Amino acid sequence: MIARSTKGNPCPVGILMDILSGPWTLYILWILSTAGPTRFGELKRRVEGISTKMLTERLRMLEQEGMIFRHYEPTVPPQVTYGLTERGQELIVILDQLNTLAERWYGSSTPQ
Amino acid sequence: MIARSTKGNPCPVGILMDILSGPWTLYILWILSTAGPTRFGELKRRVEGISTKMLTERLRMLEQEGMIFRHYEPTVPPQVTYGLTERGQELIVILDQLNTLAERWYGSSTPQ
DNA sequence: CCGTATCCTGTCGGATACTG
């Protein structure tokens, strides 16, 4: 991915922001945080409006970055479950603070 | 701007992320945080590689969002100085935490 | 059920030239 936040400048928070700033990314993390481990289809339903392509793309990326895990159950039909890793949960803690700030500034509306 | 993070879903942290996730945005905030109030030309020099268009665009946006202030001094030639508002500084506090996390994950490299 | 592959369009953002 292209470094959006800092255009490739090697700044740690920039790297992290480039990960989080992708479309739908926060949305996905938020759902995994509130709903716990979730299957692909369920995610697609919850993240309203996302395309299959985008969802898989975001999930692959988040997995590679160590934010989420992917559990594949080779049943018929197969079941794939995604959830937050420890790293992902650490992240959520701080995002929560950011959210608190944001609520103060923009008002508190909870995503359903 | 289009809501990237949550694709228009009214989530406070999403709104905030959509602001911060724009290209160069963090970079600019970071410089204003470390260097204090800075003039346009100086900013353009420090944010290496940014185009005039992008810089003004980002600055206008950040100003509108209340993150930075713009001080115009009508001398000849005119001097325009940008700096963090109180809101901007509140933000930096949390970004700092995010940075701490990021340094632990990606190693600490300081942007010059 | 959980994806991959392909096509196609809209927009982002760089380059460039010009002003008060």
Place this chain on the structure above:
DNA sequence: CAGTATCCGACAGGATACGG
């Protein structure tokens, strides 16, 4: 010095169809 105006190519990402 501190911007605005305009043009234009690249690519992100939606729609669609198909596969294990």
